[in-house]
Amino acid sequence: MFPWLLLCALSGVYSSERILISNQEPRVTRDHARVRMSGSSLLGLRVPGKCGWGDANACYALVTLEHGNNCTLSSSYSCEDPLYGTCGFSEGRIMVYMSSDLSTSYWNDAVEILPASIRPKGIYSRPKILYHEPARVFVLWVRWTPPDGVGSHVLVAQGSLPVGDPSPADWKVLTEKAPLGFDKPGDFSLWIDISPSRLGYIVYAREGGLVVERLDVGYQASAGASTPAERSQLIEFPGGATPSSPAMFSYKGNYYVAAGGPCCYCKEGTDTHVWIASAPLGPYSPAGTLGTLHHSQLDFIFTHDDVDGVVYSGSRWGVGWGGLDETPVFWGAIDFYRGSLEIAAPVPRPLVWHDGFDLVVSTP
16 A cells, blocks of 8 residues: 655645546646656745645646657667757756646646756756755756767756746856766756755766765755765665666655666666665665566655655656657655664665555645
8 A cells, every 4th residue: 555645735724635646647737738747856845825726835846858849769869979959868948847736637837947048058857956945046956968978067057936827937057067076977866854954965876876965055066076074985886887867865764865777768667776874975775676567767756844755756768648758757655664684774665556546635
């Protein structure tokens, strides 16, 4: 049985509503357009105003990179030497959708942030976003590779998101090449510890494994770039491969890092390996895998102050209704069990395919 997840609004009188998270039907906006979710990340917010559909103080922002309506991968594309400007290897458009309850229907229409005209030309992938509460601003991190394909960097930008009806948002680039402890980072993810410290972290792939680094107080740079004590030792990936699409989360006082094997729009999906630690910077120990029954590549693992549970989401490349942007995703609640004597903390069970599962949502 999957746990029910309780999504709570900020304040007021609550009633409960059961919604279905479907793995068979696409999520749609209130104008009945499909929410393009492949390669996305999800942020839980607690801000006043309309979110998605109706009035709520619990908001969820989905940030994704759109490649274009006619973008369809051909048999000639190569991830080893991607050709700038071809499908899946371009600037793309960084888009945000808002929802109040994560249900299938009634997401806000997409709004573009940080348009290509104000960022360097290159191949962009997997944007991630954090909310900096003291400054009340959003901080975007996104990986990019120059058109010649040499090297990779992480761009950091700052701006605002639309809460309520879609509207233009002002964004600016803070740095085109955020300093990290190691050059040429691979896929990465951002995470905020929900403890009172609200410390931010980045986990990114490099040859042979993963590194976790603490962010500075503004979430605008890596503290681990200049201070080795602010970054973890290399989390070794099986076989010495460079992993893809990492994620970081906490559960019952423990810290977890997850990542898939090498996968470039792979139709077969990839197994997601998981590591566990008692502190964000480790040391980390292997804690099993999430399996491949769902045939997806990890996009994000979502937790939130008001969510009683952990949710996985991954893209099912090559299974969709149309082009690359129409790739469907698999969502599943991660179940945990008590580990061995060596790992007494909860470890995740492999995911099991379900056509859908319930969430119990509290609404004001």
